Amino acid sequence: MTTWILGHRGLLVEGRWLPCTIGRGGKTSDKREGDMASPRGLWTVTGLLYRPDRMARPAPWAEPIxxxxxxxDDPARAEYNRPVRAPYTGSHEELRRADPLYDLVMITDWNADAVPGKGSAIFLHQWRRPGYPTAGCLAFRRDRARWLAERARPGTVIRVG
Incomplete structure (x- = not known):
């Protein structure tokens, strides 16, 4: 299986370093909901979402937002760290945003068992601007996020050390 490695220069993919931003809280080995940190460990890409009104399908397995x-992202709800549909009264993130951050989203298996409070919605997506931190995700320039999405497959591993 393909492994992408997060290092000090960005994400190493196919011998190429892609600059990226990480969580405002840095990296952590003890991820908690709301800590704004990127969790250390191995993540696996499990899904790929895209905005069909803003871009062409990046890969055959991509699903529209x-x-x-x-x-x-509500640890008190059974749906914690899962996709849900509006109307939804629990705490959540909108996947179809007004800004372009989630025009393309690679979903990872971080906290796939949905342990309350261990963090949710750890994605790879587009950045706001270079160096602007995320809430725990990895974020990239739009064209590089697209390049990654075209190469990702379910099961692609991301190593965050």
């Missing part, structure tokens, strides 16, 4: 698509 539709109006009303959300992601639960």
């Amino acid at each position: 539709l109006p009303g698509d959300l992601w639960s």
Whole structure:
């Protein structure tokens, strides 16, 4: 299986360093919901979402982000760290955002068992601007996020040390 490695120069993919930003809280070995940190360890790409109104499908296995698509980040709810649909009364992130950050989203298996409070919605997506931190995700320039999405497959491993 393909492994991408997060290092001090960015994400190493196919011998190429792609600059990226990480969580505002740096990297952590003890990830908690809301700590704004990127969790250390091995992540696996499990899904690929895209905005069909803003871009062409990046890969055959990509799924469209539709109006009303959300992601639960409410540790008190059974849907924690899972996709949900509006209306949803628990705490959540909108996947179909006004800004372009989630025009392309690679979902990872971080906290796939949905342990309450261990963190949710650890994605790879587009950055706001170079050096601007995320809430725990890895973020890239738009064209590089697309390049990654075209190469990712379910099961691609990301090593964050």
